[in-house]
Amino acid sequence: MQYSAFSLLKNALTGHRYWKPAWREAQPRDRYDVVIVGGGGHGLATAYYLAKNHGITNVAVVEKGYIGSGNVGRNTTIVRSNYLLPGNVPFYEWSMKLWEGLERDINYNAMVSQRGVLNLCHSDAQRDAFARRGNAMRLHGVDSELLEKEQVRKIAPYLNFDDARFPIQGGLLQPRGGTVRHDAVAWGYARAGDRRGVDIIQNCEVTGFRIDNGKILGVETSRGFIGASKVGMAVAGNASRVAGMAGMRLPIESHVLQAFVSEGIKPLIDTVITFGAGHFYISQSDKGGLVFGGDIDGYNSYAQRGNLPTVEDVCEGGMALMPMIGRVRMLRQWGGIMDMSMDGSPIIDRTPVDGLYLNAGWCYGGFKATPASGWCFAHLIARDEPHAVAAAYRLDRFATGHVIDEKGQGAQPNLH
Amino acid sequence: MQIECPFCGKRDAHEFAYLGDATVARPDPAVPDAARAFYEYVYLRDNPAGSHRELWYHSAGCHSWLVVTRDTRTHAIETIAQVGAR
Numbered sequence: 074m075q076y077s078a079f080s081l082l083k084n085a086l087t088g089h090r091y092w093k094p095a096w097r098e099a100q101p102r103d104r105y106d107v108v109i110v111g112g113g114g115h116g117l118a119t120a121y122y123l124a125k126n127h128g129i130t131n132v133a134v135v136e137k138g139y140i141g142s143g144n145v146g147r148n149t150t151i152v153r154s155n156y157l158l159p160g161n162v163p164f165y166e167w168s169m170k171l172w173e174g175l176e177r178d179i180n181y182n183a184m185v186s187q188r189g190v191l192n193l194c195h196s197d198a199q200r201d202a203f204a205r206r207g208n209a210m211r212l213h214g215v216d217s218e219l220l221e222k223e224q225v226r227k228i229a230p231y232l233n234f235d236d237a238r239f240p241i242q243g244g245l246l247q248p249r250g251g252t253v254r255h256d257a258v259a260w261g262y263a264r265a266g267d268r269r270g271v272d273i274i275q276n277c278e279v280t281g282f283r284i285d286n287g288k289i290l291g292v293e294t295s296r297g298f299i300g301a302s303k304v305g306m307a308v309a310g311n312a313s314r315v316a317g318m319a320g321m322r323l324p325i326e327s328h329v330l331q332a333f334v335s336e337g338i339k340p341l342i343d344t345v346i347t348f349g350a351g352h353f354y355i356s357q358s359d360k361g362g363l364v365f366g367g368d369i370d371g372y373n374s375y376a377q378r379g380n381l382p383t384v385e386d387v388c389e390g391g392m393a394l395m396p397m398i399g400r401v402r403m404l405r406q407w408g409g410i411m412d413m414s415m416d417g418s419p420i421i422d423r424t425p426v427d428g429l430y431l432n433a434g435w436c437y438g439g440f441k442a443t444p445a446s447g448w449c450f451a452h453l454i455a456r457d458e459p460h461a462v463a464a465a466y467r468l469d470r471f472a473t474g475h476v477i478d479e480k481g482q483g484a485q486p487n488l489h
Numbered sequence: 490m491q492i493e494c495p496f497c498g499k500r501d502a503h504e505f506a507y508l509g510d511a512t513v514a515r516p517d518p519a520v521p522d523a524a525r526a527f528y529e530y531v532y533l534r535d536n537p538a539g540s541h542r543e544l545w546y547h548s549a550g551c552h553s554w555l556v557v558t559r560d561t562r563t564h565a566i567e568t569i570a571q572v573g574a575r
């Protein structure tokens with residue numbers, strides 16, 4: 074069914090009793106042209122673009138839990154393309170362009186809201202770094218504005234401008250950045266792929282790969298063997314485990330990142346504010362909850378829950394930035410497992426196994442990448458060559474020295 | 490999460506800094522395939538879901554380096570020893 078104002082009205086008049094499920098409950102078939110492992114945002118987007126851009130519709134997405142149970146349903150929904158390095162900017166800007174046309178394309182309300190993303194700075198050195206990043210963005214055709222303190226005050230008068238350690242001196246604003254309803258992205262891509270023939274197979278865990286003579290033959294799953302000419306891995310925090318089944322060791326550590334939401338309050342924050350120096354960022358959901366977070370906990374974890382020191386740290390950051398937040402009660406807190414790569418940038422590439430492809434290393438920032446990741450991974454799988462905007466995301470860049478290290482932290486995943 | 494430092498006793502994880510996998514070893518730069526060996530040492534990790542030997546530094550305490558064996562699925566700590574101790 075095509076969603077529209079008309080379909081909404083029609084279903085309203087019949088008491089919303091006749092809505093159909095948004096996608097079929099598909100059962101695994103014997104074989105597919107392409108199997109995507111992982112039904113997160115990236116896997117679902119990949120399947121959709123395989124069908125839409127490349128006409129490959131004999132595709133299955135195999136998900137061990139349910140759609141949206143991974144990071145795509147756990148993130149803080151921020152999208153932006155305010156990167157510095159040439160390997161990154163065109164990719165994330167392509168993602169931003171895809172967000173801008175996404176809802177029309179997939180006929181689904183993903184609540185794309187370009188409310189702006191504002192990074193705060195607190196010293197001359199940090200302002201210089203922001204000016205450099207803002208200029209790099211502009212050279213790539215990305216919108217950016219360097220703001221003075223008084224301009225920041227107009228946007229967010231409630232911030233603590235005179236903190237003793239981190240007084241706010243200004244900021245870097247990307248007006249086209251913002252938020253997107255994360256679950257709706259998973260559901261929207263699932264439905265759009267399903268409408269083009271993609272099988273979305275939930276509660277089906279990939280437990281191994283069948284490989285013969287260096288070529289992929291299919292995947293072993295908790296529901297039996299599924300044959301495939303090509304297999305793409307898009308399992309985020311589980312990348313090392315799944316690639317390990319194909320005998321690979323990855324330049325990745327899995328870490329837990331927590332996020333928090335407060336009780337719903339009246340409209341307060343109409344943009345996204347990041348306080349990098351204080352390890353804190355915040356926005357407000359359309360329901361009214363303040364959605365905020367900070368750093369990863371900082372140690373290897375597969376637990377999907379974090380520890381109290383980080384909770385304390387994030388709340389302290391919030392209190393330093395906007396003391397009024399102390400009056401708001403925290404409602405929920407949760408964690409997700411990040412595939413932290415050794416240079417903080419992702420990998421979209423072939424693997425040593427013929428017909429097996431890898432999509433991983435998204436760290437804490439892969440939600441914004443969802444459309445472009447799917448677009449480029451589908452391109453790679455369909456044509457066996459990288460898409461131009463993802464050409465730098467090679468698996469061998471760590472061996473050749475072509476790392477893409479935005480923060481200049483080196484091979485220390487918990488610092489990226 | 491609390492870590493029981495052999496010198497300071499049970500302390501909040503906040504007092505410690507994390508370095509990472511304790512099983513990787515710096516290769517000999519004189520071996521013929523040193524470039525490959527260093528690439529693997531610097532970048533590749535087993536990243537297991539389960540028991541993990543890892544290095545922690547008691548930065549807000551006695552400044553000891555510790556080898557902690559911890560289950561990455563539950564965060565439960567199995568053993569703790571000072572680096573180099575047998």
Ligand SMILES: Cc1cc2nc3c(=O)[nH]c(=O)nc-3n(C[C@H](O)[C@H](O)[C@H](O)COP(=O)(O)OP(=O)(O)OC[C@H]3O[C@@H](n4cnc5c(N)ncnc54)[C@H](O)[C@@H]3O)c2cc1C
Pocket residue numbers: 110111112113114115116135136137138139141142143144145146147148149150151152277278279280307308309310311315330331332366407408409410411435436437438439440441442
């Ligand atoms: C708290 C938090 C806040 C974040 N905030 C932001 C943000 O504001 N902006 C941003 O850009 N990014 C953010 N991120 C990062 C972003 O959510 C992730 O980088 C991104 O969602 C990862 O891609 P995905 O959606 O495909 O992952 P996932 O949704 O995790 O998908 C991977 C899927 O693979 C499945 N899987 C794993 N193993 C197997 C197997 N063996 N067989 C079958 N299926 C398997 C999993 O069940 C999972 O559903 C945040 C993450 C977290 C946890």
Ligand SMILES: [Zn+2]
Pocket residue numbers: 494495496497498547550551552553
């Ligand atoms: Zn100590």
